[in-house]
Amino acid sequence: MTAARGALIAIEAVTKRYLTSSGPVEALHDVSFSVGEGEFCTLIGPSGCGKSTLLGMLGGLVAPDQGCLLVDGQPVTGPDPRRVATVFQDAGLFPWRTALENVEFGLELQGVPAARRRRIAGELLGPLGLSGFADKYPRELSGGMKQRVAIGRALAIDAKILLMDEPFGALDEQTRVLMGEWLLDIWRRTRKTVIFVTHSLHEALFLSTRVAVMTARPGRIKSVLELAMEYPRSMESPEMAAVRAKLWREIREESLRAMR
């Protein structure tokens, strides 16, 4: 299986093994997949199926053992913040920086002059719902706010691709749903290409243009679902219920295998 040429992101026959104390473990096995520009593509699958590893590889933080990854037709050899921005499950804010300074971080590393990066970050705070919190330190922010600062930090560098590794995984259910709505709004306005890792069926169905279900370890792509429903989506429509049932069957099978 070869990934489609000309896609913004192409993952070609990627395999990754980790050495553990009980011997080598294959996290990903011969994974091929591609994502087109402007897509919101969700990776879903049981714990330990290598979703985060795959995302780490796209971000240039993890190297594959075999196969290769192409972004914009160029092989990924290391972190490339000009094209790819990452949001992690743990917001990973720098505690000695204010919300605004955290949003500025990536721009600072790219050598953007102080006045300009301050303006860019400042303009982002409004849509992030953080106006008035510019000078707060992370310890003064709620979990949802912290994650929005982290997303702001990713948006500030204006990379084409946004990688999100269970960004709302640590939040409570209500906050999570609201953050999903908020992210959808941001995505529709910025037209970024998003690769989103989640455990949540609701998030996958509510947000994605495409959902890739991964198998239990070693992770492969089990199936891909195209979701053509209009945004914003009603979770109660009969069409949604059918897709939901189908997606759940696929995930359930793999989750059961992962538990064994």
Added chain:
Amino acid sequence: MRVPLFRLGLLLVVLAVWEVAGRAANPLLAVPPSSVLPALRDLLLLRSYPELPASLWLTLREIGAAYLLAVGAGLGGGFMLGMHRLIGRAWGPMLAALYAVPAVVWYPSLMLFFGLDAASKIAFGFLLGFFPITLAVLAGVRQVNPHLVTVARAYGAGTVTVFRRVMLPSMLFTLVGGLRTGLALCVIGVIVGEILGSKAGMGALINHAYGLLRTSDYVALVLVTLVLVVGSDVLASLLERRARRWSE
């Protein structure tokens, strides 16, 4: 306003108790403040010990040299132990165990190696100051949240940037605390070294006055030394406050 008043009050009480107790005791062994004051005046006017400025200057230079060496070796050793997992795990505990040994047991051999002059005092000050600095760096490096390093790398940070933007601010409080403790111990090391055996420096003067039972001169010298020690710590605490402001 009330804190300084209370501080002053305690000082006056201590002086009063000292005065009363000092008058009652054998004047060869204990002296009341009233007889220390003239001794202090004679000392500062360079009547009793004309070599006072030279001694102070020597002691200060010894402290400076010991501290520079301790900071250099402490930062180098601490980062090596902290960044290199194997070396850190192999040698870290040994270092902590050595730190627990009362350092003064090494002083005789330091005198044998380095002689009675400044070198042995610098070596002893270094020995005392080196450990807290190294251990603080080691603890600081271990405090750094690896996730923050990953985040910085994802945003394009290389080794130097990770060090400057993530590691240094993460460990700053611990590091500065260690540098402050290190300075205090360098001062102690040098002065104790001088007292235990030397020909010059504040410790030698103290030893001289004490040996000749010139007790009021001895106490006056101790007071001058105290100013030196407290002064260096105040300086260090000012630097600590600056570092704190910088990190915020």
